[in-house]
Amino acid sequence: MKLTCGTAVIFLLAACVPALAETRTVWLDELDLGVIHQGWGTPQPRKSVKEREILMGGKRYERGVGSHAPGSIHVELDGNAERFQAVVGLDDEVGGQGSATIKVFGDGKLLFESAVLKGGNAPVTLDLDVSGLRRLTLIMGDAGDGISYDNVDWADAKFIVSGESPKLVAAPREEAVILTPPPPASPEINGPRIFGVTPGAPFIYRIPATGERPMRFAADGLPAGLALDPDTGIITGRVENPEKRTWPVTFRAENGHGAAAREFHIVVGDTLALTPPMGWNHWYAHYDRVTDAMMREAADIMVSSGMADAGYMYVNIDDCWMNAPKHRDPKRVGPLRDENGVLVPNQYFPDMAALADYIHGKGLRAGIYISPGKLTCAGFAGSYGHEALDAKTFSDWGYDFLKYDWCSYSEVAPNKRIDSLKKPYIEMSALLRAQDRDMVFNLCQYGWGSVWKWGEEVGGHCWRTAGDLGFELTGYHDVARRNAAHHPYARPGAWNDPDYLQIGYVGAANVMGDPVPCPLTPNEQYSYMSLWCLMAAPLVYSGDMTRLDPFTLNVLCNPEVIDIDQDPLGKQGFPVVQEDGFEVWTKPLEDGSLAVGLFNTEELPRELTLDFAAVGLKGKRQLRDLWRRQDLGEFENTFTATIPRHGVCLLRVCPAP
Ligand code: GLA
DSSP states (O other), rough: OOOHHHHHHHHHHHHHHHOOEEEEEEEEGGGGGGGESSSSOOOTTTOOOOOOOETTTTTEESSEEEEEEEEEEEEOOOEEEEEEEEEEEGGGGGGTTOEEEEEEETTTTTEOOOOOTTTOOOOOOOOOOTTOOOOEEEEEOOOOSSTTTTEEEEEEEEEEEEESEEEEEEEOOOOOOOOSSSOOSSSSSSSSSSSOOOOOOOOEOOOOSSSSSEEEEEEEEEOEEEEEETTTEEEEEOOOOOOOOEEEEEEEEEETTEEEEEEEEEEEOOOOOOOOEEEEEHHHHEEEEEOOOHHHHHHHHHTSHHHHHTOOOOEEEOEEEEEEBSSSGGBBBBBBBBBSOOBBBBBOOOOHHHHHHHHHHTTEEEEEEEESBBBBBTTTBOOOHHHHHHHHHHHHHHOOOOEOTTTTHHOOOOOOOOOHHHHHHHHHHHHHHSSOOEEEEEEETTTTTTTTGTTTTTOOEEEEEEGGGGGGGGGGHHHHHHHHHHGGGBBBBEEOOOOOOOEEEEEEEEGGEEEESSSSSSHHHHHHHHHHHHTTOOEESSOGGGOOHHHHHHHHHHHHHHHHHHOOTTTOOOOEEEEETTTEEEEEESOOOOEEEEESSSSSSSEEEEEGGGTOOOOOEEEETTTTEEEEEESSSSEEEEETOOOEEEEEEEEEE
């Protein structure tokens, strides 16, 4: 080529001006959506979360991603993108319901924050400069009013990219940090401080205490008829005095490292479960695989793991201990009842009375399960037509707790009228009360007919307020909010039950699976336990007892956290501040202090401030961090803490001295 002067100039210019890199468009819906961190609904490419066309404000969008708040999308840009553009709002499929908020962070800094987006409103358009950023985080919040109908679309969402394509990545993994220091070697007495028993009924109570064994126990002021084994701390017997009255008792425990004392009240009267029942139930770990051996092992581990030292005491069998008319395992198929009408347990349960005795031998209490229908939910023998005999059988066998699960009773009472909903529970509670044992009566009918309004009247001590939490475990916080709405109905002997604690190893409910690590992050597990305690919920662990790890035990067994649940005042806490991504829950306690939970429900760690006035407090207060068992000191009017994603700061707030 012959060079002319002009060509040389062009070459020179090209050498001096930085190359204008070519840009291209990468659509969000082309990337691997499987890693979107989201509990509700599966994100959909080019469709709404309900797999319909993306439609907002009547306009159809060809491209985009349908998702559900709360959730987050983490994008690795590695400095390769220049702009992020999207049209965001609630899909028309929610019919004008729902509300959500959108935040976009670039390398941890807020780039965009929407107002509350409501169903039916016009979507918002984003066009953000993301040049040089390594990480973009898209956050969908529930706007503080629950998650129903929060179907968020990221329509026309795209990156303008000059280098490699962006990648969607999983949310950063959390380390399972054990917040609670191990209990001291010297004794500490834990668990409830009040316990109800009916006059003359058998009493069994193992004083829950941490500290090095051997330990010597004493109990001052025990009513006549009760005796304490000083080596095990197990109290048994029957209160001789038939009078309905309260017996103040002082428990004492002593070992080579020191001594402890704790006041305890035995209330002889008509009310059981003066604090929410604490224990273990086999359902979410073993489903229809449960055996007598597993129940005994659970009782052993309740003691050896330290759970009983924190106050756990019921070892409860759920469904599938009886025979079924048909089942995949032939050893669970057989006659439902014997010639006298007595229930026949399946081959995995050779002796139900011996099982209860075994559990009692550890100082623990035994629980059993049946349905008022002809069959249980899993298709095993129900009580219908045999209620009186079953109540007597459970009592004769020595059970202390009955879960009465509606299941097939709908065949008997299909209309769901309130009187029909009440009927089987009225009948069974009267039968239980007629026995020579105290049996805590656990209603399970999924909250139908607003059971919280009449559960106590029909003789229940606790009642499930919703369907099975196992089917929506990652939605535990929303389940808690719904359960908390019934707080005015909770009181000693009458508890709203949002279902079991499913942490550690649990089986997926939809397939009745084998136990696997629970899907919740460590901080979510702290929040879950904190919510349950603030709500005075029954604390019934339902994971695999043989695979309890130190983290799970730390979440389950912090005595000061459990004290919030077991507080004798028996008030159920509820959220008093509900903002987008931030909630404050409170629960008044017997000693005049207030339990306060600060929850960060957002997708990134945040600094959050408790305004004392917002929870009805003024001036100076002493604060204690319950998970860390640490005094934080005195604060005036506000308290600020950095709370991890979906984490909690659980406080006891006391008047300043
Ligand atoms: C229902 C209950 C569960 C469990 C199963 C057993 O689903 O809600 O808690 O008891 O039945 O089949």
